[in-house]
Each structure stands twice: as C-alpha cells, then as structure tokens.
Amino acid sequence: xxxxxxxxxxxxxxxxxxxxxxxxxxxxxxxxxxxxxxxxxxxxxxxxxxxxxxxxxxxxxxxxxxxxxxxxxxxxxxxxxxxxxxxxxxxxxxxxxxxxxxxxxxxxxxxxxxxxxxxxxxxxxxxxxxxxxxxxxxxxxxxxxxxxxxxxxxxxxxxxxxxxxxxxxxxxxxxxxxxxxxxxxxxxxxxxxxxxxxxxxxxxxxxxx
Numbered sequence: 001x002x003x004x005x006x007x008x009x010x011x012x013x014x015x016x017x018x019x020x021x022x023x024x025x026x027x028x029x030x031x032x033x034x035x036x037x038x039x040x041x042x043x044x045x046x047x048x049x050x051x052x053x054x055x056x057x058x059x060x061x062x063x064x065x066x067x068x069x070x071x072x073x074x075x076x077x078x079x080x081x082x083x084x085x086x087x088x089x090x091x092x093x094x095x096x097x098x099x100x101x102x103x104x105x106x107x108x109x110x111x112x113x114x115x116x117x118x119x120x121x122x123x124x125x126x127x128x129x130x131x132x133x134x135x136x137x138x139x140x141x142x143x144x145x146x147x148x149x150x151x152x153x154x155x156x157x158x159x160x161x162x163x164x165x166x167x168x169x170x171x172x173x174x175x176x177x178x179x180x181x182x183x184x185x186x187x188x189x190x191x192x193x194x195x196x197x198x199x200x201x202x203x204x205x206x207x208x209x
Contacts, residue, residue: 053089
C-alpha cells in the first residue's frame with residue numbers, strides 16, 4: 001500500500017519554493033540600522049599638528065528644546081572612551097570643566113572658529129575636540145527604535161589651528177541588526193553609543209610623528 005502522505009505534490013513543492021524565496025527577499029530588504037550622511041574635512045595642517053592628547057570639551061546641546069541634555073555627560077564619556085580606538089589619549093584635566101566652558105554665551109556655538117580657537121589656546125593639552133548636538137529626536141524611539149540626530153564637531157590644535165571639522169546627520173536603530181535593549185532609557189543610551197561611534201569613525205587616526 002502506498003502512503004500518499006509521504007509523497008510531495010508538485011503544488012506543495014512550488015509553494016515551498018515561493019515561501020523560501022519570500023523569506024530570502026525579506027532578509028535582503030532588512031532595514032539598515034545605520035543611516036547617516038557625514039561631511040568632514042581634515043585641513044592640510046592636520047598632518048603637522050596632529051595631537052596626541054585631546055581635551056574633550058563639554059558637549060553642547062544646540063537643540064531648540066534641549067532634547068539631548070540628559071545624555072550629554074554619557075555622550076562625552078563615550079567620546080573619551082572611543083578616542084583610544086583612533087590612537088588618541090583623552091584628558092580629564094580640571095581646566096576643561098572649571099568654568100563650564102562648553103556653555104556658549106549669548107547663543108554662540110562652541111564650534112564658532114574664534115571661540116573654539118580661544119578655548120584651545122587656554123588648553124594644557126595638544127588640542128581640543130568640540131561637539132555640538134544640533135538635533136536629537138527620540139519622538140519615534142519606542143515605535144521604530146530609532147533616534148534621528150545631527151551632530152557637528154571640530155578638532156583644534158593647542159595653538160588654535162583648526163585641524164578637522166564637519167557634521168553628521170541621520171538615524172541609528174537601537175540594537176543594530178539585532179534586538180533593541182528593553183526600555184526607553186536603555187534604547188536611547190544604545191543609540192547614543194552608535195551615534196558616537198559613527199561620528200568618530202570619521203575622525204582620522206592619529207598620525208604618529
């Protein structure tokens with residue numbers, strides 16, 4: 001007696017092939033967890049003035065509603081941590097925080113060349129790194145696990161010479177290609193880590209003299 005249940009029909013084979021194809025297609029169309037557009041430029045002076053020790057200035061919240069304020073300390077710590085991967089040494093010298101020099105007066109951005117040059121000349125380090133958050137949107141974080149951001153940054157040598165500057169904007173998804181962390185705060189922190197990583201990937205490696 002033939003067990004018909006063990007015989008696969010052509011229709012079921014076609015169905016299986018179609019299902020497999022759809023699964024493969026959906027995998028190919030997976031949403032990219034990092035969607036950014038960056039524009040940074042290193043000046044010709046970078047090679048001759050590349051700093052070893054960088055003072056990371058207090059990160060500035062330039063958003064209209066101070067939406068990044070609660071993350072500024074964490075973002076700065078993450079920048080200091082990841083600078084080592086680029087060959088730099090970060091400093092926690094008291095001069096950086098002594099007079100809250102990261103707070104620009106009268107709406108003036110910390111990235112304003114004159115102001116940043118003046119801060120760098122006050123430094124006891126080889127240079128300073130300044131970062132300003134222009135946009136930090138967590139409005140859809142719990143829906144699509146993404147934060148949309150725009151960050152400006154600049155590196156200036158201790159003598160005031162500008163070495164590198166530009167901006168990065170876009171979005172990052174908490175958890176990357178995997179599952180996002182549980183909870184709003186954990187997801188936001190993870191996105192902050194990813195945003196810093198994307199920023200510092202655009203920073204040239206330190207040139208060993």
